[in-house]
Amino acid sequence: MVTAQTPTNIAVIKYWGKRDETLILPVNDSISLTLDPSHLCTTTTVAVSSAFHQDRMWLNAKEISLSGGRFQSCLREIRARACDVEDENKGIKITKEDWAKLHLHIASYNNFPTAAGLASSAAGFACLAYALGKLMNVKEDESQLSAIARQGSGSACRSLFGGFVKWIMGKEDNGSDSLAVQLADEKHWDDLVIVIAVKETSSTSGMCESVETSLLLQHRAKEIVPKRILQMEEAIKNRDFASFSQLTCADSNQFHAVCLDTSPPIFYMNDTSHRIISIAEKWNRSEEAPQVAYTFDAGPNAVLIARNRKAATSLIQRLLYYFPPNSDDLSSYIIGDKSIAKDAGINGIQDVEALPPPPEIKDNIPPQKYKGDVSYFICTRPGRGPVLLSDNSQALLNGETGLPK
Amino acid sequence: MVTAQTPTNIAVIKYWGKRDETLILPVNDSISLTLDPSHLCTTTTVAVSSAFHQDRMWLNAKEISLSGGRFQSCLREIRARACDVEDENKGIKITKEDWAKLHLHIASYNNFPTAAGLASSAAGFACLAYALGKLMNVKEDESQLSAIARQGSGSACRSLFGGFVKWIMGKEDNGSDSLAVQLADEKHWDDLVIVIAVKETSSTSGMCESVETSLLLQHRAKEIVPKRILQMEEAIKNRDFASFSQLTCADSNQFHAVCLDTSPPIFYMNDTSHRIISIAEKWNRSEEAPQVAYTFDAGPNAVLIARNRKAATSLIQRLLYYFPPNSDDLSSYIIGDKSIAKDAGINGIQDVEALPPPPEIKDNIPPQKYKGDVSYFICTRPGRGPVLLSDNSQALLNGETGLPK
Structure with missing residues (x-):
């Protein structure tokens, strides 16, 4: 089980218009400012267990469907990059191959109103990609994870970093170079x-x-x-x-x-x-x-x-x-x-x-x-990028049941 | 003394942006629909007399200044095209040359709220150019008059015709080819x-x-x-x-x-x-x-x-x-x-x-x-272009005093 916290972001040069609807590839670069997660953030706990019978997700404590193409894209892309996970203390051993068969439970919570135009889907998909990446021991860096989060919600890719972030539109048809990079961290211009x-x-x-x-x-x-x-x-x-x-x-x-x-x-x-x-x-x-x-x-x-x-x-x-x-x-x-x-x-x-x-x-x-x-x-104020919350008391899923607390 | 009535118009392809501020030359052609003057129109009476000491104007019965560049442009351009006027019955004889020295009284009235976004300046300057043209026996046609009205208020040039009207942006630096033409009269599409x-x-x-x-x-x-x-x-x-x-x-x-x-x-x-x-x-x-x-x-x-x-x-x-x-x-x-x-x-x-x-x-x-x-x-509904009102009871100036009735 892994719990992560991811900020929202506000574009200062806007993303508007896709050249590919499925891969969510934009028609121009955009630049955003990441907002302090103490005030606006998504927290997501992801858990895996051989006892789970299907992938399930809860948003703000209410179960939601994962059947949408955007969730499926993110889950598929992350699973494809999963690596071996071994923890002798806890007696956990999951191989690269196991991940394709194992089911996930996901609980996500926004500390601000969802769907009120406050970029909840950006923080949400960024947190999903980041938390799953940690859970599955994905080796890709934040920029590469951002290209996965992008397939959930375009602007989500910009929530993988703190400070000022550029989403490079990219040129490739498969979207592999349409990803976020950090222009400056949150300390660079902290007067704002x-x-x-x-x-x-x-x-x-x-x-x-x-x-x-x-x-x-x-x-x-x-x-x-x-x-x-x-x-x-x-x-x-x-x-x-x-x-x-x-x-x-x-x-x-x-x-x-x-x-x-x-x-x-x-x-x-x-x-x-x-x-x-x-x-x-x-x-x-x-x-x-x-x-x-x-x-x-x-x-x-x-x-x-x-x-x-x-x-x-x-x-x-x-x-x-x-x-x-x-x-x-x-x-x-x-x-x-x-x-x-x-x-x-x-x-x-x-x-x-x-x-x-x-x-x-x-x-x-x-x-x-x-x-x-x-x-x-x-x-x-300007804020930091995603972080792991190692304190299990902050997890949104119960470690025993795998269900929302 | 001459009294004219001129309609307002509404652009269906908009005029926005001038390439010359003084001559009022637009950056693109526009097309408008003239509205029925029974419901929205300007009525203007223009009078000339050797007893007048200066050019004066009343808008909706209140005297206004004629010193603005836009009024001055219209008056200058019309005066430059004035011709001899002779009426033996009334004992009037004004030569082409006299017009430069004679002063005018102008009274204008909108049958709708002025400056409420209902194109009052369009109808107003069109009516001014049309009425003065008639008073001074100007030989120019409506299109040529429209180029004068244009110098008062850009969209005024489109109020010189009924029905559907195109303002051709023109190419000349002096604006001589920036004028209105009628595309179709008000009967062409009278279902609207x-x-x-x-x-x-x-x-x-x-x-x-x-x-x-x-x-x-x-x-x-x-x-x-x-x-x-x-x-x-x-x-x-x-x-x-x-x-x-x-x-x-x-x-x-x-x-x-x-x-x-x-x-x-x-x-x-x-x-x-x-x-x-x-x-x-x-x-x-x-x-x-x-x-x-x-x-x-x-x-x-x-x-x-x-x-x-x-x-x-x-x-x-x-x-x-x-x-x-x-x-x-x-x-x-x-x-x-x-x-x-x-x-x-x-x-x-x-x-x-x-x-x-x-x-x-x-x-x-x-x-x-x-x-x-x-x-x-x-x-x-779609409406007609400017008309002369020959019934002197509709004049806005008193024929004896030259002042508003």
């Missing part, structure tokens, strides 16, 4: 603070429709993204927040532009998303240098990246000013790293109510507030 | 019914920012629009609603995609616009052939084009089902051609309340309604 404004909705995808109907998608993939990838790598290397912010915002907006150019059009951003963008843009333009970058995935949640802790406290003040909570309970409204709100002088609802309008609002009319339009905020 | 869902907001433009920052705009202008223009001309010629609808919706969505790809991004559509698109898309997909096209200009107002009267009654039922009025007063909620609502069985608020959910909603949960999210609906 991430605030996610969550509005819970069900997430849907329309990527195939975009590839089939958007006349702008191929132009983006072929002409625009390759240049942006180089610029973004340079910005990350130099911790150049002005360039990082400009590229991140422009690429998020262009991804949503391609969604809109799809038939039927796809709208992931709503009026609240638009308002958050306006708040960020107005603030950035009022300062000498950009203070915050924004990016939106396939849902209305805003991921805001502040240049440093000082900017993050100013950001949280602005966000709370415009989007005060519906209830007085701040502790469930600002989650994750709560110290940012404390630094911003926000200890209770009365501090939210006392917030002045941001100084960049120059007209005398106080701006409209949008109470209740954000479900909650998550404060976090 | 237009319903505009109005949400009053102030309109803003960000066209320059798009040209400067959107990496998709040039690709759209150079590679995509030229093909679409040919397809749209063919669809109009053949009254092929399926192609017309597909092109209209795709081009509207792509225009908004380019807006989103601008830095800072421009959002003209809001959640209500997105909902109207979803309603139209869902309905179209549930039918054998598309029933309605949608298009949005630089504002949240939806312009819906139904394939015929039957489709229009089904459309108005759907719209009223989802967007019931805030008050019980239907007469100010559905304006323009009210017979469409009558045909749909809508005579009072009780008929709106009794509307069943559209049959394409297959799940058992009744869909959410959005009361008050639309300000009002305008029902109209």
Whole structure:
């Protein structure tokens, strides 16, 4: 039995459009930032036993089917790379050949809402590939494992590393070179603070429709993204927040532009998303240098990246000013790293109510507030890649029964 | 004194992006449908008198400045083409040369909200150019006048004709070949019914920012629009609603995609616009052939084009089902051609309340309604081009004083 923990990631240069649906091969490279797993992560326990009669899986304590092609691809690819496992103390001996016949139990848990546009499938498939790789003594490195996780969910490949990660689209038809590499680890640029404004909705995808109907998608993939990838790598290397912010915002907006150019059009951003963008843009333009970058995935949640802790406290003040909570309970409204709100002088609802309008609002009319339009905020930071949890008390399966605890 | 009436128009292949800011020369051709002036039009009276001391203008009975470059361009270009005017009965004799010294009074009135995203500046500048052309005995035809109106507001050039109109971008640096031509008159395809869902907001433009920052705009202008223009001309010629609808919706969505790809991004559509698109898309997909096209200009107002009267009654039922009025007063909620609502069985608020959910909603949960999210609906049809109003009682200026009535 092995238990692993894997982070989520947020793309700053977006993946949108596949050239191969089954192998999940993208039409362009993408770059992401891995988020701290203390706040957003998947934990997965995988177990093997000759007593198991079939492969089974539980997600957030509820059994789910493993019959889907994406699960089957991951299981098949990992099994093909399994090696001998021997532990004399525990009396375990499994040969390379045994793995094809043995069944698995898998339990997975997200410490954040699943399917709310928070990259749960990315963390999930990365954790599955990583945990199974450890269980089956797979010799492949993280990049090679990422090419397996990719076949579960494209962006999962980027969750095999901490810090800044590039998913190289690759050229091969079999997808063997479509994998993730680390650009910089999570310590390289640890000034950054991430605030996610969550509005819970069900997430849907329309990527195939975009590839089939958007006349702008191929132009983006072929002409625009390759240049942006180089610029973004340079910005990350130099911790150049002005360039990082400009590229991140422009690429998020262009991804949503391609969604809109799809038939039927796809709208992931709503009026609240638009308002958050306006708040960020107005603030950035009022300062000498950009203070915050924004990016939106396939849902209305805003991921805001502040240049440093000082900017993050100013950001949280602005966000709370415009989007005060519906209830007085701040502790469930600002989650994750709560110290940012404390630094911003926000200890209770009365501090939210006392917030002045941001100084960049120059007209005398106080701006409209949008109470209740954000479900909650998550404060976090750049985070590490997958880790094994060796403490068996953290396992999600019972060592005796092989069933969820 | 001359009084003219000019229609508004709605682009079905959009104009977005100028290659020359002063002359207002676009980066691509566009095609529009002229709307019936009985429901949406500008009326303009222009008067000349040696007693006038300066050029003056009143818009909706309020004096406005004529010092702006766009007004000055139109006045200069028209004056340069003025010819001798002689009316023995009235004892008028103005020579070509006199026009440079004589001052004008201009009064203009929109029978619909100004600057609410309903192309008021298009109708306005078209009417100004047309009325002045008549007053000054300008020999140029409508196409040549359109090149003058264009210098007031780009899309104004398309309001010089009824029916379907193409604005040819032209090649000349001086803009002389950037003008409108009629593709088909308003009788060519008079099955079409237009319903505009109005949400009053102030309109803003960000066209320059798009040209400067959107990496998709040039690709759209150079590679995509030229093909679409040919397809749209063919669809109009053949009254092929399926192609017309597909092109209209795709081009509207792509225009908004380019807006989103601008830095800072421009959002003209809001959640209500997105909902109207979803309603139209869902309905179209549930039918054998598309029933309605949608298009949005630089504002949240939806312009819906139904394939015929039957489709229009089904459309108005759907719209009223989802967007019931805030008050019980239907007469100010559905304006323009009210017979469409009558045909749909809508005579009072009780008929709106009794509307069943559209049959394409297959799940058992009744869909959410959005009361008050639309300000009002305008029902109209394809319309004629500019006309002179010879009845002096319709003039907006007093024949004695030269001031607004």
